[in-house]
Amino acid sequence: xxxxxxxxxxxxxxxxxxxxxxxxxxxxxxxxxxxxxxxxxxxxxxxxxxxxxxxxxxxxxxxxxxxxxxxxxxxxxxxxxxxxxxxxxxxxxxxxxxxxxxxxxxxxxxxxxxxxxxxxxxxxxxxxxxxxxxxxxxxxxxxxxxxxxxxxxxxxxxxxxxxxxxxxxxxxxxxxxxxxxxxxxxxxxxxxxxxxxxxxxxxxxxxxxxxxxxxxxxxxxxxxxxxxxxxxxxxxxxxxxxxxxxxxxxxx
Numbered sequence: 001x002x003x004x005x006x007x008x009x010x011x012x013x014x015x016x017x018x019x020x021x022x023x024x025x026x027x028x029x030x031x032x033x034x035x036x037x038x039x040x041x042x043x044x045x046x047x048x049x050x051x052x053x054x055x056x057x058x059x060x061x062x063x064x065x066x067x068x069x070x071x072x073x074x075x076x077x078x079x080x081x082x083x084x085x086x087x088x089x090x091x092x093x094x095x096x097x098x099x100x101x102x103x104x105x106x107x108x109x110x111x112x113x114x115x116x117x118x119x120x121x122x123x124x125x126x127x128x129x130x131x132x133x134x135x136x137x138x139x140x141x142x143x144x145x146x147x148x149x150x151x152x153x154x155x156x157x158x159x160x161x162x163x164x165x166x167x168x169x170x171x172x173x174x175x176x177x178x179x180x181x182x183x184x185x186x187x188x189x190x191x192x193x194x195x196x197x198x199x200x201x202x203x204x205x206x207x208x209x210x211x212x213x214x215x216x217x218x219x220x221x222x223x224x225x226x227x228x229x230x231x232x233x234x235x236x237x238x239x240x241x242x243x244x245x246x247x248x249x250x251x252x
Contacts, residue, residue, distance in 0.1 A: 019044040056123045061131045066116035078109075080230040089118050089227070092125045094193060095161055100222060101195045104202075105231030111197040114229065115164045118195060127161040134168045134181065141180040158187050168198040169208040178214045189221045196222060 005024075012021035019026060019040055026043055027036040057065060068090060073083050089101060101118070103111040119129045132140075144153035157163065163184075173181060188194050200207065202219045209215040 017044055019047055053123055060129045062116055065120060066113045068117045071113055071117055078231060078233050080232050086229055090121045092122050095127055098190055098193055100193055100226040102222060102226045103197045103229040103231055106199055109231040111231055112166055115195045115197050119164050122162045129162045130160040131164040133166045135171050138177040138180045161192055163194045165194055166197045168196055169200045172208045175211055178209045178211050182214050182218055185218050185221055
């Protein structure tokens with residue numbers, strides 16, 4: 001490496017321009033300078049975008065990254081799901097409209113996968129996303145209240161453009177937990193989007209939220225501007241997938 005090449009590499013690394021630091025791997029001899037420069041800039045932009053997506057994924061708290069490409073959304077598996085409406089969510093227009101999404105269906109139907117996949121699309125579109133299981137959310141809010149930092153906690157959480165609130169109703173909520181849940185839902189109502197997943201249709205939320213006033217207020221806010229994904233169907237995906245794998249082992 002010549003002195004000039006070493007200087008280019010050092011300055012590019014200092015500026016966090018990794019593509020330019022390794023420009024010899026990208027440029028094509030015989031091409032005009034402007035074309036090589038344009039190619040380097042485009043590759044650097046791709047790297048910057050990938051780095052931004054990765055940072056937002058780490059910030060989101062996703063338990064795992066899920067993508068729409070591997071989410072089977074056939075009419076056979078989801079006979080009650082409006083598939084075109086579901087696929088439209090990938091454009092993230094609902095976030096611009098500050099609308100909510102509620103994926104309703106029994107355990108194992110892919111609700112969390114769907115929420116994470118749409119969350120991943122939102123990140124690629126430049127939106128900030130947070131993932132929280134409902135039980136974890138109310139527990140964290142309870143801890144924040146005891147530490148007199150509940151206001152700060154809710155403000156930080158509500159800055160995200162899309163909040164994924166998973167497994168609502170997986171555990172019952174006492175009055176305090178129901179109140180915490182209402183605070184978040186009320187604060188985000190018509191100001192930012194939330195993607196809810198639950199095993200229960202709205203009419204049955206009183207089974208795990210005991211306070212009638214709170215459950216009515218929560219359901220009214222969610223139902224008002226929500227795109228409801230009916231993910232009921234003939235068989236849970238995880239069970240079906242397990243059976244398919246088991247059959248494959250038997251055949252072998």
